[in-house]
Amino acid sequence: MLTLMHLVSAVALLVWGTHIVRTGVLRVYGARLRRWLGGRMNRVVAFGAGTGVTALVQSSNATALLASGFVADGLMPLATALAILLGADLGTALMARVLTLDLSWLSPLLVIVGVPLFLSRKQSRAGQLGRVALGLGLILMALEQIITAMGPITEARGVQVLFASLTGDLLLDALVGALFTLITWSSLAAVLLTATLAATDVLSLPVALSLVVGANVGSGLLALMNTSLHNVAGRRVALGNLLFKLLGLALVLPLIPLLAQRMPALPFDNQDLVIGFHVAYNGLRCVLFLALTGPMARLTRRLMPDRPDGADDRARPRHLDPDALDTPRLALANATREVLRMGDTVETMLDAIVEALRNERVGSDRDLGALDDELDELYTGIKLYLARVSRAQLQESDRRRWSQVVEMSINLEQAGDQMEHMMEKVRDRKTARRRSFSDSGLQELIDLHGLLKANLRLGLSVFLSGDEESARQLLMEKNRFRARQRQLSHAHLERLHRKVVESIETSSLHLELIGDMKRLNSLFCAVAFTALEGLEDEGDRRGRPAPQ
Known part of the structure; x- marks a missing residue:
């Protein structure tokens, strides 16, 4: 032996x-x-x-x-x-x-x-x-x-x-x-x-x-x-x-x-x-x-x-045509379409989070882990596709667009990771422990979530159009969100002072979710800065006053 x-x-x-x-x-x-x-x-x-x-x-x-x-x-x-x-x-x-x-x-x-x-x-x-x-x-x-x-x-x-x-x-x-x-x-x-x-x-x-x-x-x-x-x-x-x-x-x-x-x-x-x-x-x-x-x-x-097109995995990139790499502008347009798909997935993840906040149980069809995997798949496809685009053939405006597409895909991928962590917090501390937010606390989180979702949509619009007015509106909405976030944090502390039981039980989760939404909002609104920088560079190149 x-x-x-x-x-x-x-x-x-x-x-x-x-x-x-x-x-x-x-x-x-x-x-x-x-x-x-x-x-x-x-x-x-x-x-x-x-x-x-x-x-x-x-x-x-x-x-x-x-x-x-x-x-x-x-x-x-x-x-x-x-x-x-x-x-x-x-x-x-x-x-x-x-x-x-x-x-x-x-x-x-x-x-x-x-x-x-x-x-x-x-x-x-x-x-x-x-x-x-x-x-x-x-x-x-x-x-x-x-x-x-x-x-x-x-x-x-x-x-x-x-x-x-x-x-x-x-x-x-x-x-x-x-x-x-x-x-x-x-x-x-x-x-x-x-x-x-x-x-x-x-x-x-x-x-x-x-x-x-x-x-x-x-x-x-x-x-x-x-x-x-x-x-x-x-x-x-x-x-x-x-x-x-x-x-x-x-x-x-x-x-x-x-x-x-x-x-x-x-x-x-x-x-x-x-x-x-x-x-x-x-x-x-x-x-x-x-x-x-x-x-x-x-x-x-x-x-x-x-797989046939109709049976292809939802996460698989659909628009990254290798034949378009010889035409950089067309390749950038293809990558832009995939970034918009990432935006749709992020919005779906936001909806899943608010559903988890409202309900004690979340259906498996709204599993954020699978959605985050889809985001990762799209991000990897975009990253590798753009890496094959010859930047030496790009004009200055196309180079800025190349950077915008890369930065937006990175921000959306990071947002997916953040939301997956948020869902884990909700399941571990709220659903698993059978704890509920107070009525006012839940409504505040839902309202803040609504502002966040609106900023995501506006951010995707700015990314697609590069419109100066929309970019400045997005920055205003970012500031408005931050002010609302501070207001809701103070309101939660006031409920703790009044010793509301539900608020005491979910206090750390409540404040962490507010902080997570603040970080998500920063990721969604970052495109406004790159859009305005591009407009300023374009104005300098043409010799006209930069946008104020």
Whole structure:
């Protein structure tokens, strides 16, 4: 029993070591790796980029997430992303080769250097590199412990029977390899474990080779699971990657009995044979399929088509036409339409808040969390779309408009976050605790909410038209709102003085909601300042008096 616990702990240490190496590299070089992968590249360069990035982070799944995210945001062609993932498969195979070299002298050195460096300088780059060194040391140490623990285990009759049951069906063995990857959440850990078991003669060579092929399929399943929250475009990357792995399995699995007969003649032990097969298999498969990334991209589009317009998710941007990017003014108009959609969502969220103030329960159809997610989706689409607009081609007035669109989308996204927090306060302190506002207090909040909603509509009008009179009216309404907010705060304090029970129970919530509405009002009215600044700059440029 104790030996089994040592084995399980060594496997857990192996998984943990790969995890902290991956996170350490991403924290230090994550931004550079994203820029590297996000650049324009052909299939061969993309293949090399995927190999290099995966060799650094020791996880093809991390590379898959990055590439899928780029495709989901429209920043990378699907065929290029598939080439990156083919390179990622080769990168993780090469790292498996490196980690199975005789590096027993290196593991204690890496741990001795990594631990004090990480603990003393956690937030610095040197500290994160110490984290990477520590992770590599743990991986090598875990492999040694697995070999040591497997000695007595292999002598057990039950274990021998268990692993002997894997020798009859190669497809079943591949399925077990895929399960190994899903359990350890890392194809690298699964392959290293398989090679180690083969080295101790726990696994026969045909079984080990089948497990390796299955581990590759398991990594494709992991990528598909990890990208489940992406849009359809992003999920196609993982689907294409999985289809490539399944096609490779179908091609190589019938050859495994022949390979298992010929490979023992090579002057290597079983561990080196398994790892060598892993590298050769992924190298040949990936190079062969690199020419098929285009057809695979077309196939995945057929298997996973875009949703019809009528069935599209409400949050998905509708007007950000990539073909309009060559005409900056048209692109700005498209982005403006999406900002107005954000405004409609914010208004819906405001209505949900006032409904929560009036009622004890709020229906799930008015869930602000989902609405805030819609806002985030629209904001991300607008931001990435405008980032692709060449500002060098914009005239001065268009540059100001570009800035206005960006600032308005930021303000509305922040307003969504603020309202989500407001709803949490209402549910936690009012609805959950069955407390109610006083009649006068509730009416005051509803009145202030009405002013806030009116200012949102006026702010969207100013954003759309840039009208000077409307902008000045919005500033007047902002001042009026602030005066009303101060008046209502004083009125609430007066009710506390009169010891109104409902006001005492909801006092902190009442004052916090008033303060939250004040901040929302500032976000809605900020567009007036940018509109007036633009008019003043235009007046200066034309040599006429600035608006007073």
